[in-house]
Amino acid sequence: MTPNRFLLPEPVGKLLSLLPVYPGSLLFATGLNLALKSNLPADVQQSLSGKKLRIKVTDACLSFDFVWNGSRFAAGSSQGEPDLTIGASAHDFLLLAQRKEDPDTLFFSRRLSMEGDTELGLLVKNTLDAIDLPVFELGKLAPSRVFGRIKTGSGNSNS
Secondary structure, eight states, X not given: OOOOTTSOOHHHHHHHTTSOHHHHHHHHHHHXXXXXXXXXXXXXXXXXXXXXXXXXETTTTEEEEEEEOSSSEEEOOSSSOOSEEEEEOHHHHHHHHTXXXXXXXXXXXXXXXXXXXXXXXXXXXXXXXXXOOOOOOGGGTSOHHHXXXXXXXXXXXXX
16 A cells, blocks of 8 residues: 555654644634534534544544534543544545545545444534535635645646
8 A cells, every 4th residue: 555645744643642632622622613503403413412523633643522512512521432533634634624525435435434423423424514614725824925835726736
């Protein structure tokens, strides 16, 4: 198997794994609240209530634990097993956020994993598919001098 050129280098992952879990989970939950909270249907909120979820960025050796507490996403503890863990590389999560890759394609090519309550996983996937979210674009986060070299288009090197 050839190495994926889009994976973070192993030393970077080892360094990131030393970061404390809770602050990252708090930031992740805050981001989910900003992006999703107002778009979650009542039946989805009820199904998510009290469920412990984990996003695992495999090549970065990072995990984000969170729960839906009935009114918002909240950072969770990394203690105990989550009800659902969704894992992928940082690059593949970016492709999903940019809507350049479909979760089913990543799942069936074994680049996206789902462990735990598969019914909950399908609920999460179908809910995200149904919500019209803005596409995540790196270029809007910082001036072009920071992300100017990152190609987010069709791959054409002519800029």
